[in-house]
Amino acid sequence: MFQVRIHGRGGQGVVTAAEMLSIAAFEEGRHAQAFPSFGSERTGAPVVAFCRLADQEIRLREPIMEPDALIIQDPTLLHQVDVFAGLKPDGYILINTAKTFTELGLADFVASHLPERLCTVSATELALRHVGRPVPNVPLLGGFAAVSGIIRLESVIKAIRERFSGKVADGNIAAATEAYKIVRNKMESTHA
Amino acid sequence: MLKQMEGSRAVAEAVALCRPEVICAYPISPQTHIVEALGEMVKDGELQDCEYLNVESEFAAMSVAIGASAAGARSYTATASQGLLYMAEAAFNAAGLGLPIVMTVANRAIGAPINIWNDHSDSLSMRDCGWLQLFAENNQEALDLHILAFRLAEELSLPIMVCMDGFILTHAYERVDMPTQAQVDAYLPPYEPRQVLDPAEPVSIGAMVGPEAFMEVRYLAHAKQMEALQLIPQYAEEFRKVFGRDSGGLLHSYHTEDAETIIVAMGSVLGTIKDTVDELRAAGQRIGVLGITCFRPFPIAAVAAALKQCKRFVVLEKSLAVGLGGILAVNVRMAVTGMGLKGYTVIAGLGGRAITMKSLHALFLKAAADELDLVTFLDLDWRVVNRQIEREKAHRRTGPVAEALLRDVGVVGIRNY
Numbered sequence: 001m002f003q004v005r006i007h008g009r010g011g012q013g014v015v016t017a018a019e020m021l022s023i024a025a026f027e028e029g030r031h032a033q034a035f036p037s038f039g040s041e042r043t044g045a046p047v048v049a050f051c052r053l054a055d056q057e058i059r060l061r062e063p064i065m066e067p068d069a070l071i072i073q074d075p076t077l078l079h080q081v082d083v084f085a086g087l088k089p090d091g092y093i094l095i096n097t098a099k100t101f102t103e104l105g106l107a108d109f110v111a112s113h114l115p116e117r118l119c120t121v122s123a124t125e126l127a128l129r130h131v132g133r134p135v136p137n138v139p140l141l142g143g144f145a146a147v148s149g150i151i152r153l154e155s156v157i158k159a160i161r162e163r164f165s166g167k168v169a170d171g172n173i174a175a176a177t178e179a180y181k182i183v184r185n186k187m188e189s190t191h192a
Numbered sequence: 193m194l195k196q197m198e199g200s201r202a203v204a205e206a207v208a209l210c211r212p213e214v215i216c217a218y219p220i221s222p223q224t225h226i227v228e229a230l231g232e233m234v235k236d237g238e239l240q241d242c243e244y245l246n247v248e249s250e251f252a253a254m255s256v257a258i259g260a261s262a263a264g265a266r267s268y269t270a271t272a273s274q275g276l277l278y279m280a281e282a283a284f285n286a287a288g289l290g291l292p293i294v295m296t297v298a299n300r301a302i303g304a305p306i307n308i309w310n311d312h313s314d315s316l317s318m319r320d321c322g323w324l325q326l327f328a329e330n331n332q333e334a335l336d337l338h339i340l341a342f343r344l345a346e347e348l349s350l351p352i353m354v355c356m357d358g359f360i361l362t363h364a365y366e367r368v369d370m371p372t373q374a375q376v377d378a379y380l381p382p383y384e385p386r387q388v389l390d391p392a393e394p395v396s397i398g399a400m401v402g403p404e405a406f407m408e409v410r411y412l413a414h415a416k417q418m419e420a421l422q423l424i425p426q427y428a429e430e431f432r433k434v435f436g437r438d439s440g441g442l443l444h445s446y447h448t449e450d451a452e453t454i455i456v457a458m459g460s461v462l463g464t465i466k467d468t469v470d471e472l473r474a475a476g477q478r479i480g481v482l483g484i485t486c487f488r489p490f491p492i493a494a495v496a497a498a499l500k501q502c503k504r505f506v507v508l509e510k511s512l513a514v515g516l517g518g519i520l521a522v523n524v525r526m527a528v529t530g531m532g533l534k535g536y537t538v539i540a541g542l543g544g545r546a547i548t549m550k551s552l553h554a555l556f557l558k559a560a561a562d563e564l565d566l567v568t569f570l571d572l573d574w575r576v577v578n579r580q581i582e583r584e585k586a587h588r589r590t591g592p593v594a595e596a597l598l599r600d601v602g603v604v605g606i607r608n609y
Contacts, residue, residue: 059463
């Protein structure tokens with residue numbers, strides 16, 4: 001089983017991202033379970049959503065406390081919430097930011113984890129450019145496909161088509177595809 | 193057809209396949225997505241020959257369902273928590289009148305203190321109102337139970353609550369196998385009311401009954417519910433034939449054959465319990481699980497048969513009988529009266545407190561060693577509890593408890609994830 005925890009703020013599509021990740025996994029014939037953290041979410045408040053992926057039925061219903069991967073949709077959360085809590089030492093991290101881990105003050109973190117599994121991408125910028133709204137959730141899924149390899153970009157695109165239609169779908173597919181390429185390039189140039 | 197979708201949406205689609213004729217809706221979390229989805233389906237014309245009514249309260253929702261059902265319409269509504277309490281009087285009437293309404297309860301705690309998260313306090317508080325209560329373990333079972341419930345309700349002429357864990361199931365995306373209209377039509381015949389308000393053949397429904405016959409009317413309601421204990425396994429078997437999977441039934445046993453310790457529970461926590469039991473069995477523990485699907489009527493004989501081989505049972509429940517302990521536990525203990533089993537009650541997950549494998553693992557090991565107290569509150573924060581108890585000893589005007597505890601723990605939005 002592979003467990004993903006997504007952190008963001010109300011309005012950034014955190015819950016939608018977890019749901020779409022589950023749809024992408026379903027498209028690949030796998031079992032997936034997505035659920036929100038069930039708080040009284042408000043715009044701007046910290047929000048968490050979860051997604052489990054597995055090759056057999058998922059029965060477990062506890063929150064994800066020891067994730068294999070983290071998607072952080074809002075870097076300002078780094079100073080407010082212990083987003084890294086429980087992350088496995090070989091876990092993946094994707095952060096929505098133009099900065100590097102070192103610039104974010106996370107150099108120590110990089111040293112204690114596998115650097116080839118850590119990446120950043122300016123997803124909000126991509127969303128603004130392709131969709132016209134600062135909602136980073138979908139491009140981050142594209143980036144996540146690249147950094148983790150746990151899900152294919154085509155599956156993310158199928159999930160986008162299932163969730164959205166018309167221009168919004170096209171824009172999000174373009175943003176996710178570009179995020180995928182950016183992350184792939186970063187991974188190859190840093191860890192070639 | 194396999195689909196990846198939200199539990200609420202899956203239930204809404206299943207209800208629509210049952211061809212309801214009247215849906216009355218009043219929003220309350222975590223049930224709202226279900227009636228919203230049904231509202232959309234009626235508006236889009238996807239669900240036809242169905243009257244969708246927005247009502248002004250839960251009391252009105254149940255009253256409209258009573259009227260519609262008495263007029264011969266297949267009627268559906270959904271609620272949770274305080275909403276269920278607000279319809280309590282009408283809910284007793286629906287059962288007393290013998291009207292086969294089907295209602296989803298998206299299980300949620302009851303205030304005060306106000307809390308929107310999941311536990312079973314709401315439906316269990318209504319356990320004696322005359323409705324049948326079926327509990328779903330996952331979203332597949334939640335949608336299947338609705339199809340089963342319409343058939344069972346209409347055969348018995350009694351209302352049924354289909355209970356599913358609020359948020360944990362209603363808001364979870366997972367894989368479900370959505371039946372076809374042809375399958376549902378093959379399983380669920382059109383509603384043939386046992387009683388109906390028909391201008392062509394006028395009758396009245398709802399007479400006042402005095403001491404001369406009231407006990408007999410009530411006895412018949414009890415006997416009617418008990419009939420369901422025969423019908424439910426039969427309908428589950430027919431369900432398997434039409435839909436090709438096991439859903440419903442009175443209870444589900446898991447690794448109970450050789451088990452010395454059996455964990456009894458209801459709803460979605462059964463999944464986490466089964467994963468924990470797999471872990472413990474791999475380590476050599478003889479432990480099993482008994483999931484109760486049908487809570488009302490309570491399957492006394494089936495529970496006794498399922499537990500008769502074990503040495504001890506642990507009832508883990510998301511409800512609290514204040515001043516006594518468990519609610520489900522009392523029912524299970526009645527089933528095993530005189531069997532000489534050790535029984536433990538564990539209150540867990542109240543108000544959305546996460547039930548983790550780690551806590552269950554330690555709990556079950558303690559149970560297997562007979563080191564559990566008769567009643568245990570799982571993962572209770574004793575520091576917080578004791579601090580308040582000390583405060584109340586030291587001062588008279590300590591103020592409201594909920595506010596004091598929130599100050600102690602700090603209002604942290606996302607403490608437990």
